Amino acid sequence: MTLHLSKVAAGCPDIATLAERQAHWWGEGRAGAHTRMMPKRADELIGGSLYWIIGHQLVARQTILSIAMADTPWGPKCAIELVPGPVPVRSRPLRAHQGWRYLAAGDAPPDLAPGEEAGEALPPALARQLAALGLV
Numbered sequence: 001m002t003l004h005l006s007k008v009a010a011g012c013p014d015i016a017t018l019a020e021r022q023a024h025w026w027g028e029g030r031a032g033a034h035t036r037m038m039p040k041r042a043d044e045l046i047g048g049s050l051y052w053i054i055g056h057q058l059v060a061r062q063t064i065l066s067i068a069m070a071d072t073p074w075g076p077k078c079a080i081e082l083v084p085g086p087v088p089v090r091s092r093p094l095r096a097h098q099g100w101r102y103l104a105a106g107d108a109p110p111d112l113a114p115g116e117e118a119g120e121a122l123p124p125a126l127a128r129q130l131a132a133l134g135l136v
Contacts, residue, residue, distance in 0.1 A: 003044040004103040005080075006051045006058060007033060008096045015060045015086050018052060022084065031062060031084040034070075034077040035100055042067040050082055051089070051103055058094045058109055060086035088112045093131050 012018045022031040039045060049061040062082035070079035089109040 002048045002105045003041060004048040004051055004061075004105065004108050005039070005045060005064070005100045006053060006094065006097075006103045007035070007100040008098075009052045009054045012052075012054050014054065015052075015088060018054070018060070018086055019084075022082075029084060031082040033080045033082065034072060034074075035080065036077060037099070038069060038078045039067065039100070039102075041102065048105075049108065050080060050100075051108060052086060053094050053096060056093060056096055057091045058089065059091045060088050061108070061111070062086050 009018045012021065019031070022033075023029075026032050033050060045064050045067060047064065049063050051058050052060045052062070054060070062085070065081045065083060067078060067080050069076055072079075089111050092109050
């Protein structure tokens, strides 16, 4: 069974900004994320996806290519290499968290269909109220 991660795109207002930051830090044609700790289930994550949280919404994913420890300007970190270009998914509310969390395949949102628009994410307070009512 495929295993995924969810991670907050800290300070990113949208998916385009996330892609720009990845190109800046990883180089053109490459993408990835750094975390402080190596996931214990790293082998199960290869081929899965890293799902990005922006504005308290799960909004995009990128396929995980490799996971390894790496030296960075901030010291040793776990480098998660991803397929470039975040893929928009059907957004859903998800609380922000520190680091990353595992996400089972059955809990992962589907990709948006070709031509389907993501639309604007709901404001976090409204998304929480609608989720509490069972409407989203």
